[in-house]
Amino acid sequence: MTNHTYRMEKQLLLLGLIRQRSRHGYEMVDYIETALASCVDLKKPTAYFLLDKMTATGWLTQTDQREGNRPSKRVYELTPQGEDEFQRLLQENLATFNDATFPGDIGVIFADALPRAEALELLARRRAALIARQTEVQAAPPHPGVLQWTVEHVRCHLTADLGWLDNVINDLSKRGE
Amino acid sequence: MTNHTYRMEKQLLLLGLIRQRSRHGYEMVDYIETALASCVDLKKPTAYFLLDKMTATGWLTQTDQREGNRPSKRVYELTPQGEDEFQRLLQENLATFNDATFPGDIGVIFADALPRAEALELLARRRAALIARQTEVQAAPPHPGVLQWTVEHVRCHLTADLGWLDNVINDLSKRGE
DNA sequence: GAATGACTAGTCAATTATGACTAATCACAC
DNA sequence: GTGTGATTAGTCATAATTGACTAGTCATTC
Numbered sequence: 001m002t003n004h005t006y007r008m009e010k011q012l013l014l015l016g017l018i019r020q021r022s023r024h025g026y027e028m029v030d031y032i033e034t035a036l037a038s039c040v041d042l043k044k045p046t047a048y049f050l051l052d053k054m055t056a057t058g059w060l061t062q063t064d065q066r067e068g069n070r071p072s073k074r075v076y077e078l079t080p081q082g083e084d085e086f087q088r089l090l091q092e093n094l095a096t097f098n099d100a101t102f103p104g105d106i107g108v109i110f111a112d113a114l115p116r117a118e119a120l121e122l123l124a125r126r127r128a129a130l131i132a133r134q135t136e137v138q139a140a141p142p143h144p145g146v147l148q149w150t151v152e153h154v155r156c157h158l159t160a161d162l163g164w165l166d167n168v169i170n171d172l173s174k175r176g177e
Numbered sequence: 178m179t180n181h182t183y184r185m186e187k188q189l190l191l192l193g194l195i196r197q198r199s200r201h202g203y204e205m206v207d208y209i210e211t212a213l214a215s216c217v218d219l220k221k222p223t224a225y226f227l228l229d230k231m232t233a234t235g236w237l238t239q240t241d242q243r244e245g246n247r248p249s250k251r252v253y254e255l256t257p258q259g260e261d262e263f264q265r266l267l268q269e270n271l272a273t274f275n276d277a278t279f280p281g282d283i284g285v286i287f288a289d290a291l292p293r294a295e296a297l298e299l300l301a302r303r304r305a306a307l308i309a310r311q312t313e314v315q316a317a318p319p320h321p322g323v324l325q326w327t328v329e330h331v332r333c334h335l336t337a338d339l340g341w342l343d344n345v346i347n348d349l350s351k352r353g354e
Numbered sequence: 355g356a357a358t359g360a361c362t363a364g365t366c367a368a369t370t371a372t373g374a375c376t377a378a379t380c381a382c383a384c
Numbered sequence: 385g386t387g388t389g390a391t392t393a394g395t396c397a398t399a400a401t402t403g404a405c406t407a408g409t410c411a412t413t414c
Contacts, residue, residue: 007370009280016287026392039282046371048394073392090291093284094299097306100277100334103186105216105327107270110193112323114267122271129274146289149348150282153341157277160337164330171326184400203362223401225364250362 010042011050012089015078018060019086024073025051035147038154051076059085108168116172123169130165134158187219188227189266192255195237196263201250202228212324215331228253236262277334285345293349300346307342311335 013036017028029044054060059082066072078086104126111119137158143151190213194205206221231237236259243249255263281303288296314335320328 007280009283012287013283016283016290019287019290024392025394030391036283036286037278038276039279039286041278041371043372045373045395049371074394086287086290090284090287091295091299093281094288094291094296095302095306096281097303097310098281099215099310099331099338100279101214101218102216102277102327102330102334103184104270104273104275105330106186106190106193106213107267108326109213109216109323110189110196110263110267111271113193113196113263114271118268119271122268125272126274129272133274133276146286149285149345150279152344153279153282154276156337156341157279157334160333161276164333167329168326201362202364207361218401220402222365222403226401251364 008089009040009093010046011054012086012093013040013042014047014050014054015059015082015086015089018076019078019083022075022077024065024075035143036150038150054082058082111172116175120169120173123165123172127162127165127169130158130162134162185266186217186270187223188231189263189270190217190219191224191227191231192236192259192263192266195253196255196260199252199254201252212320213327215327231259235259288349293352297346297350300342300349304339304342304346307335307339311339 013032014028017023017031025044025048029042029047032040032042032047051060051062055062055076059079061077061079063075063077064072065075107122111123114122134155137151137155140151142148190209191205194200194208202221202225206219206224209217209219209224228237228239232239232253236256237253238256240252240254241249242252284299288300291299311332314328314332317328319325
């Protein structure tokens with residue numbers, strides 16, 4: 001009855017955040033979209049969907065907290081089963097290696113459908129976007145604790161990517177000389 | 178009326194393959210799952226779905242070819258509008274930089290929920306899987322033409338990833354000394 | 355000649371994900 | 385006092401994707 005569907009990482013992430021301390025939805029979604037965008041892509045409706053599903057399964061509890069007249073917060077907490085599931089997902093995640101896919105390679109594969117000069121110009125734009133991203137990451141304030149690792153991860157892949165892209169551009173511009 | 182849905186790369190890929198020469202479905206799906214797995218994740222039902230949709234939109238034509246008693250092949254060909262769309266998608270793909278996401282980072286973020294020795298052992302397994310993948314890629318026969326670039330891409334990201342992972346393992350094993 | 359596996363076609367129900375929307379409260383600027 | 389934007393909640397129709405299945409032919413092996 002293992003649950004291979006509903007990409008586990010998303011559930012792991014939500015469970016992990018709630019485990020650190022009880023949280024409410026908006027807070028998590030906000031945090032994920034800002035601090036953790038480099039790890040997963042998780043939008044609000046999906047988050048609420050998973051949160052409800054995990055509550056139904058018995059991994060979470062929901063409690064409405066109302067402070068003054070503010071719209072009420074729905075606070076999520078981990079149940080013992082939730083903790084078990086968290087442990088399981090965490091172990092699996094840590095032990096597994098997933099390699100990335102590179103949708104950008106598809107364009108490269110078909111690049112010779114374009115005049116070479118045009119392809120090179122478009123790739124130059126891609127390169128500029130990569131550099132911009134790199135600058136952005138370098139300029140970001142240091143992230144606290146473990147998050148530093150995620151930033152480092154992005155940084156090192158950007159560097160690798162730039163090297164590869166420069167090779168591609170170089171090869172392409174030399175072709176047929 | 179641009180079509181941002183149905184992740185463009187998948188359409189670009191199908192259009193590009195059909196553009197090279199007319200193809201039938203099985204052939205493409207097979208090729209994508211073996212040679213192009215590092216670029217996209219595209220399963221059969223999705224492929225047929227997109228192929229039908231693009232035919233309905235007028236980018237492709239379908240012709241059934243029957244040789245002898247063999248089950249018929251459905252051969253796809255590009256229409257002029259298909260060619261236009263291919264050009265558009267190709268230009269966009271080449272000019273765009275997309276950074277990867279790293280679902281594996283989620284586990285790392287929560288690694289201290291586990292005894293350190295256990296976390297390290299699990300990460301060692303991840304590392305072994307990465308190395309295995311690396312060996313596999315190195316051992317693969319040289320790919321023809323442009324596909325070499327995609328292999329190179331994977332290779333360089335695996336190297337980067339290994340470096341990062343070793344840092345993480347190292348940091349983690351030193352913590353609290 | 356029976357079985358197996360590669361080649362070819364698909365389908366369908368179910369799962370997974372999101373864009374775009376509504377709604378309410380509060381703090382602050384103008 | 386009137387906006388405007390942040391904070392909190394969500395929903396719903398639709399899009400996107402896939403696992404698991406059916407179905408037929410051909411070549412080859414036992």
